[in-house]
Amino acid sequence: MVEANLSSPRGKTGAPREADNPRESLVARFGADAPLALDAGVALSPFQIAYKTYGTLNAERSNAVLVCHALTGDQHVASVHPVTDKPGWWETMVGPGKPIDTERYFVICPNVVGACMGTTGPSSTSPKTGKPWGLEFPVITIRDIVRAQAMLLDHLGIESLFSVAGGSMGGMQVLQWAASYPHRVFSALPIACATRHSAQNIAFHEVGRQAIMADPDWRGGRYHLEGTNPHRGLAVARMGAHITYLSDAALHRKFGRKFQDRENPTFSFDADFEVESYLRHQGSSFVERFDANSYLYLTRAMDYFDLAADYDGLVANAFKGTPTRFCVISFTSDWLFPTAESRAIVHALNAGGARVSFAEIDTDKGHDAFLLEEPELFDIVRGFLDGAGKARGLMARAEAK
Amino acid sequence: MLKRAIPDLTVANIARTPSGTRVDLVLVADMVARGAKVLDVGCGDGELLQLLSESRGVDGRGIELSREGVNEGVAKGLAVIQGDADTDLADYPDDAFDYVILSQTLQATRHPRVVLEHMLRIGRHAIVSFPNFGHWRVRFQLLFEGHMPRTDILPHSWYDTPNIHHCTIKDFVQLCAEIGVKMEKAVALNAWGKPLRLNAPWWFWNLFGEQAVFLLSRKG
Numbered sequence: 001m002v003e004a005n006l007s008s009p010r011g012k013t014g015a016p017r018e019a020d021n022p023r024e025s026l027v028a029r030f031g032a033d034a035p036l037a038l039d040a041g042v043a044l045s046p047f048q049i050a051y052k053t054y055g056t057l058n059a060e061r062s063n064a065v066l067v068c069h070a071l072t073g074d075q076h077v078a079s080v081h082p083v084t085d086k087p088g089w090w091e092t093m094v095g096p097g098k099p100i101d102t103e104r105y106f107v108i109c110p111n112v113v114g115a116c117m118g119t120t121g122p123s124s125t126s127p128k129t130g131k132p133w134g135l136e137f138p139v140i141t142i143r144d145i146v147r148a149q150a151m152l153l154d155h156l157g158i159e160s161l162f163s164v165a166g167g168s169m170g171g172m173q174v175l176q177w178a179a180s181y182p183h184r185v186f187s188a189l190p191i192a193c194a195t196r197h198s199a200q201n202i203a204f205h206e207v208g209r210q211a212i213m214a215d216p217d218w219r220g221g222r223y224h225l226e227g228t229n230p231h232r233g234l235a236v237a238r239m240g241a242h243i244t245y246l247s248d249a250a251l252h253r254k255f256g257r258k259f260q261d262r263e264n265p266t267f268s269f270d271a272d273f274e275v276e277s278y279l280r281h282q283g284s285s286f287v288e289r290f291d292a293n294s295y296l297y298l299t300r301a302m303d304y305f306d307l308a309a310d311y312d313g314l315v316a317n318a319f320k321g322t323p324t325r326f327c328v329i330s331f332t333s334d335w336l337f338p339t340a341e342s343r344a345i346v347h348a349l350n351a352g353g354a355r356v357s358f359a360e361i362d363t364d365k366g367h368d369a370f371l372l373e374e375p376e377l378f379d380i381v382r383g384f385l386d387g388a389g390k391a392r393g394l395m396a397r398a399e400a401k
Numbered sequence: 402m403l404k405r406a407i408p409d410l411t412v413a414n415i416a417r418t419p420s421g422t423r424v425d426l427v428l429v430a431d432m433v434a435r436g437a438k439v440l441d442v443g444c445g446d447g448e449l450l451q452l453l454s455e456s457r458g459v460d461g462r463g464i465e466l467s468r469e470g471v472n473e474g475v476a477k478g479l480a481v482i483q484g485d486a487d488t489d490l491a492d493y494p495d496d497a498f499d500y501v502i503l504s505q506t507l508q509a510t511r512h513p514r515v516v517l518e519h520m521l522r523i524g525r526h527a528i529v530s531f532p533n534f535g536h537w538r539v540r541f542q543l544l545f546e547g548h549m550p551r552t553d554i555l556p557h558s559w560y561d562t563p564n565i566h567h568c569t570i571k572d573f574v575q576l577c578a579e580i581g582v583k584m585e586k587a588v589a590l591n592a593w594g595k596p597l598r599l600n601a602p603w604w605f606w607n608l609f610g611e612q613a614v615f616l617l618s619r620k621g
Contacts, residue, residue, distance in 0.1 A: 325480070327475065328482075346482055346484075347492045350482075350492055350493055350494075350497075351492065351493070351494055353494070353497055355460070355462065355480045356462075356480060356482060357474075357475045357479070357480045357481055357482060358471070358475075358481075358482035358483055358484075359468075359471050359472045359475050359481075359483060360468060360471075360483055361472070362468060376472055379472070379476040380472055380475045380476050382476070383475055383476030383477055383478050384475060384476075384478060386478050387477070387478020387479065388478070390478065
């Protein structure tokens with residue numbers, strides 16, 4: 001059985017504790033005077049945003065880069081994760097001397113609303129009940145996530161961002177930022193994303209959600225209160241989703257049909273194949289750091305994302321006359337957010353008269369390529385930011401030193 | 402690092418100035434007003450866009466078919482997108498640019514006339530440069546040697562050339578007349594990259610110009 005091999009999470013209380021009091025993070029608290037108006041028609045108040053910063057804000061406050069994380073990411077973009085002890089999720093891209101260079105830029109990475117690493121979400125303690133929100137938490141959207149981030153920037157006294165960067169769900173936030181606050185975004189790097197979530201992607205998300213809800217330990221979303229954890233359902237959701245982040249070629253290159261620690265098939269439902277064992281590991285390690293209800297809420301937020309719908313059905317309207325410089329990037333083997341989706345972004349930006357670059361990177365690593373070692377990606381991001389930095393009057397790196 | 406892209410996929414060995422810049426690009430750049438908004442269609446690795454931004458302070462954008470060219474251009478900080486002149490120009494709104502440039506790319510498009518029409522819809526001006534297939538060396542090779550011409554500027558064999566719609570200066574002038582385009586300026590360069598005499602007749606240009614650069618605008 002699949003369930004038999006999925007270890008239960010280390011500490012069942014780990015998620016809620018991190019949700020209220022995140023370690024290794026800064027926390028901005030917004031009280032009753034600063035509610036977050038949600039698209040669902042309700043206000044979230046009080047709420048908090050956990051975030052990390054790297055580098056130094058310059059005197060002109062003009063070198064801030066907002067990094068937006070993907071579905072299962074968090075604020076720990078370039079430093080050790082307090083729960084898993086693993087390196088930051090984008091250390092290839094963000095850090096001293098990296099393309100998003102923390103010696104030049106002041107990098108801010110907030111945990112999104114609805115997540116579980118310290119920003120208010122379904123596993124946070126509800127002020128009304130003193131217990132975790134669970135499904136009482138309002139459904140949120142990408143717009144809500146971005147609205148909250150804008151409040152964080154106000155709180156930090158940053159009027160204009162040098163750049164907003166992110167991949168996948170992070171890329172959706174980048175597009176939303178450029179659409180909602182064009183004059184606060186000098187440059188934008190939407191990577192491996194789309195202006196709307198496709199039917200196929202909604203379908204994959206629904207499978208993940210159903211896996212969670214089918215776990216008897218989910219308890220209608222009240223597992224925090226009942227002392228259970230739907231880790232099996234969440235692990236299965238992660239396993240399914242993880243396949244969509246890779247590609248046939250990458251899976252074949254990595255695992256082929258190789259057996260796991262054995263010469264012959266066992267004629268059972270053990271993880272005979274390496275790829276099975278790998279997926280089970282992905283599932284079981286994921287549940288140690290992620291909250292099942294957050295997974296439901298954030299996949300929903302992505303499903304609801306449709307930029308054109310807010311602008312009379314035309315994405316171009318969202319970017320008409322935008323002052324923002326864009327660099328859109330896609331990957332050849334990404335079938336979750338295929339190049340055609342990025343091309344649609346580019347067409348809309350062109351129609352809106354935007355200054356846009358677009359590059360497709362040749363790789364077999366699938367959607368996850370944006371998180372991996374891709375030298376061409378790094379060259380492009382570096383070149384784009386250097387060009388934008390020149391236009392913004394930021395000092396070159398040598399001068400900064 | 403990126404592997405170096407072929408600077409231009411359609412032509413090669415074009416004469417360069419002492420500072421190493423292609424003479425045809427300098428000519429094109431001279432036709433562009435300072436600070437203009439420019440779209441370079443088939444921009445290769447971005448050599449012209451870089452020249453324009455450095456020497457004329459233009460707001461430049463590029464379209465390039467080859468992935469290597471695009472990625473190298475973007476890595477230089479240029480606004481370049483991957484796209485195809487034959488299909489993607491249709492997506493641009495009217496009057497989006499002051500100049501739309503087609504540098505040494507016309508002969509590689511599937512529908513040169515449609516491309517030219519789009520250029521003058523998107524931009525107030527169009528600048529087109531192309532290798533002249535009426536040059537005496539080309540004629541000589543076909544007439545006396547009996548094979549498809551191969552020159553410094555057109556080095557490909559007939560079976561692997563990306564250039565599918567060669568034209569002569571005369572042909573191009575005729576196309577401009579057909580679609581009602583105003584010719585504002587024309588320059589022909591000889592094999593050494595020197596401009597031919599301005600007052601020379603068209604037949605002279607068509608015979609001795611190895612390449613030509615035209616500045617066009619809409620009539621009326």
